[in-house]
Each structure stands twice: as C-alpha cells, then as structure tokens.
Amino acid sequence: MTQAFLDVRDLRVQFPTEDGLVNAVDGVDFSVEKGKTLAIVGESGSGKSVTSQAIMGLINRKSAKMTGEVYLEGEELVGARPEQVRSLRGKRMAMIFQDPLSSLHPFYTIGKQLAEAVLVHQKVSKSEAYGQARDMLARVGIPNPERRIKDYPHNLSGGMRQRVMIAMALLNSPELLIADEPTTALDVTVQAQILDLLRSLQAEFGTAIVLITHDLGVVADMADDVVVMYGGRVVERGSVQDIYYRPEMPYTWGLLGSVPRMDVDRGERLQPIPGQPPSLIRLPKGCVFRPRCPYHELVPGNRCDTDRPDLEPITPEHAVRCHLEPAQRREIAAERLTARGGNVAGGGADPDNPTSTRRTEDSTLRTDPASTASPATTTQEDPK
Numbered sequence: 001m002t003q004a005f006l007d008v009r010d011l012r013v014q015f016p017t018e019d020g021l022v023n024a025v026d027g028v029d030f031s032v033e034k035g036k037t038l039a040i041v042g043e044s045g046s047g048k049s050v051t052s053q054a055i056m057g058l059i060n061r062k063s064a065k066m067t068g069e070v071y072l073e074g075e076e077l078v079g080a081r082p083e084q085v086r087s088l089r090g091k092r093m094a095m096i097f098q099d100p101l102s103s104l105h106p107f108y109t110i111g112k113q114l115a116e117a118v119l120v121h122q123k124v125s126k127s128e129a130y131g132q133a134r135d136m137l138a139r140v141g142i143p144n145p146e147r148r149i150k151d152y153p154h155n156l157s158g159g160m161r162q163r164v165m166i167a168m169a170l171l172n173s174p175e176l177l178i179a180d181e182p183t184t185a186l187d188v189t190v191q192a193q194i195l196d197l198l199r200s201l202q203a204e205f206g207t208a209i210v211l212i213t214h215d216l217g218v219v220a221d222m223a224d225d226v227v228v229m230y231g232g233r234v235v236e237r238g239s240v241q242d243i244y245y246r247p248e249m250p251y252t253w254g255l256l257g258s259v260p261r262m263d264v265d266r267g268e269r270l271q272p273i274p275g276q277p278p279s280l281i282r283l284p285k286g287c288v289f290r291p292r293c294p295y296h297e298l299v300p301g302n303r304c305d306t307d308r309p310d311l312e313p314i315t316p317e318h319a320v321r322c323h324l325e326p327a328q329r330r331e332i333a334a335e336r337l338t339a340r341g342g343n344v345a346g347g348g349a350d351p352d353n354p355t356s357t358r359r360t361e362d363s364t365l366r367t368d369p370a371s372t373a374s375p376a377t378t379t380q381e382d383p384k
C-alpha cells in the first residue's frame with residue numbers, strides 16, 4: 001500500500017486534569033498528499049488545534065499522553081525522539097499558530113527572529129538571512145519591511161503580528177504547512193492576499209497544507225478534502241464536493257446550515273445547533289453527537305446511546321460515522337434540501353467550487369457553538 005505524504009493514524013491525546021482525563025483527540029485518522037490541501041472544520045473545542053500540535057510534536061509529553069502514528073513521508077513521528085521531530089520543524093513542516101503571540105518572542109526584534117529561522121535551516125550569511133526576512137515580510141503584505149524588521153512584537157497590531165507569523169512559517173518553504181486559523185484577525189483584502197500566497201507556495205513547492213478554519217468560504221476556495229471533527233473524533237471526511245453536496249452526518253448538516261443563503265435577507269439570524277459540545281472528560285458511551293442529534297430515534301435499539309459508530313467508508317474517499325442506514329441519510333438529506341429550497345448555498349453554487357457564489361464574511365462556522373446553525377436548516381443538492 002502506498003503511503004500518503006502525511007498519514008495520521010488513530011491519533012489520541014489525553015490531558016490529565018483535576019476533573020479527570022480530557023480526551024482532546026480521540027482516535028483521529030486522515031492523510032494528505034503533496035500539493036493538496038486538507039481542511040479541518042468543527043466547532044470550538046473539537047480538537048483541531050491539539051491535533052495539529054500533536055502532528056508538529058508540540059504536545060508536552062510530561063503533561064499529556066499521546067498515542068497513535070503520524071507519518072511524514074514514511075517517517076513516524078509519535079515514537080520519534082523529540083530532537084528528531086524538532087529538526088523537521090521549520091524546514092520540512094511548519095505551523096501558523098492560532099495565537100500569533102505564541103510563536104513570537106517578546107524580547108527580540110521581528111528581523112532577528114525571522115533571520116534566525118532562516119539561519120537554522122540554510123547555510124547563508126546573516127545579511128542574506130535578513131534579506132530573505134524582508135522579502136517575506138513584503139510578500140505577506142507588511143508595508144515598510146525595512147523599518148518593521150527593527151520592531152518588537154509588541155510594536156505591531158494583532159493583524160501585523162499574524163502576518164509576521166505567517167512569514168515565519170513560509171520562510172523555509174516547508175513541505176507540510178499546518179495553518180491554524182491563519183487569516184482570522186485579517187481584513188478581507190489581506191486574507192485574500194495570504195490565501196494567494198499559500199496557493200503560490202503550494203504550486204511552486206508542492207506543499208501539503210492542513211488548513212484549520214471556521215470559514216466555509218475559505219474551505220471551498222482552498223481545500224481538496226475536508227475532515228469534520230466533533231468531540232475529538234473525525235465524524236465525516238471526504239472531498240470538498242462530498243462534504244458540501246453529499247454530506248451524510250447530522251453534525252455536518254448542522255455546520256453547513258451556518259452558511260447564509262444569498263436569496264434571503266442578509267439580516268437572517270443564523271440558528272445554533274441546539275445543545276452544547278460534549279464534555280471531553282465524560283464522553284457519551286455511544287455516538288458523541290447523540291445529545292444534540294434530532295435523528296437518533298430513527299436508529300433501532302437505542303444504538304446511538306450504547307454503540308460508538310465507526311467511521312464507515314461510503315466511497316474510498318468519503319466516510320461517515322453514523323448509525324443511520326445510508327438510504328435513511330439520503331432521504332433526510334433530500335427532505336432538508338427541499339425545505340431549504342434548492343441547495344445550502346442558495347443562489348446556485350458552482351459544483352466545482354461549492355461556495356464560490358457565496359464567499360462572504362458571514363460564511364463562517366462561529367467558534368461560539370451558540371452561533372452555528374441548526375441541523376434543521378439544510379443539506380445540499382447533489383450536482384449530478
């Protein structure tokens with residue numbers, strides 16, 4: 001069997017706390033090929049950031065238990081020595097962090113930090129390293145990079161810091177880039193500029209990108225494949241077309257419902273998925289989405305309460321974790337589609353670019369679960 005460039009298998013991360021063991025990542029599997037982008041979506045607390053930190057070897061093993069396998073071009077990282085994983089970071093794999101301050105040192109200038117990142121991995125002179133730092137600052141849209149390299153992180157606005165961090169991650173043209181909410185603090189123009197930069201890096205170097213975002217418009221624009229996470233587990237995965245046009249998991253239906261329709265008043269309030277995300281300390285015995293799922297009664301024998309559904313393949317690419325029969329899922333999907341009046345995008349999205357017609361600032365999965373949408377609102381039209 002050929003192995004993907006990044007191959008994550010049964011990844012688990014547990015944090016012991018005073019209240020009990022937090023199962024932040026609970027058996028996650030996915031893979032990404034070179035030159036491809038995988039988006040990870042899910043409500044706040046579903047384990048997206050912990051998954052990416054685990055891949056990058058950034059989980060503190062003294063305060064967390066981590067098991068499973070992560071292969072980077074065949075090299076296993078979970079069982080590898082910390083220094084071995086450290087030597088891969090920056091050059092072979094890099095991460096854009098959700099919190100810009102977490103990767104910038106407050107005591108050093110931006111220029112010094114970026115130049116150091118170049119010098120660790122490239123045999124170049126100091127002035128060449130500073131030159132690369134300046135060029136990359138310009139590419140991420142920082143005006144006056146000559147002056148900015150002398151600034152300290154606290155001299156910069158949040159948006160500027162985020163761009164510096166993006167520059168840091170891109171400096172050594174990593175083969176794997178994990179971008180955790182890379183454009184959240186940026187305005188729409190800069191966001192588009194950064195996404196273009198990621199695309200050109202990918203085209204030039206065949207970078208594999210794992211993109212974590214709450215913005216479904218960004219997912220549609222950037223991703224080849226999508227993983228939907230809930231309660232530390234992958235509950236559905238597939239191509240971007242599978243997830244936008246043939247979603248089969250009740251939770252995915254809820255997430256997609258948070259995308260506003262173009263043919264209704266923009267003031268329409270997005271409906272939350274009723275209920276709260278699960279406690280990761282006392283996970284339900286059966287399906288982790290059971291307390292919020294309006295469809296559990298359709299499954300005979302209370303299986304949603306007692307049996308954990310497996311992630312079952314529907315096609316080689318598309319897999320779903322749900323006890324409903326496939327025919328039942330499709331029937332519900334069709335009903336919801338009719339109720340929605342066409343497709344979830346409203347206004348007829350292009351099947352090859354699922355949200356191309358509705359790329360708006362509103363097309364985000366809000367981190368606050370109370371602002372994501374109701375599963376009663378939608379599913380999508382099959383383009384075929």
Ligand SMILES: Nc1ncnc2c1ncn2[C@@H]1O[C@H](COP(=O)(O)OP(=O)(O)OP(=O)(O)O)[C@@H](O)[C@H]1O
Nearest residue numbers: 015022024043044045046047048049050051280367
């Ligand atoms: N060091 C830690 N100790 C205990 N629990 C933790 C730790 N780090 C993360 N968690 C918990 O693990 C869960 C998953 O967190 P994670 O940061 O991966 O969520 P996320 O999906 O990235 O959410 P968001 O969309 O808000 O960024 C959360 O419940 C979080 O509280």
Ligand code: SF4
Nearest residue numbers: 287290293304322323
């Ligand atoms: S397994 Fe049951 S509770 Fe879980 S999503 Fe499917 S129907 Fe809902």
Ligand SMILES: [Mg+2]
Nearest residue numbers: 048049050098
């Ligand atoms: Mg996060």
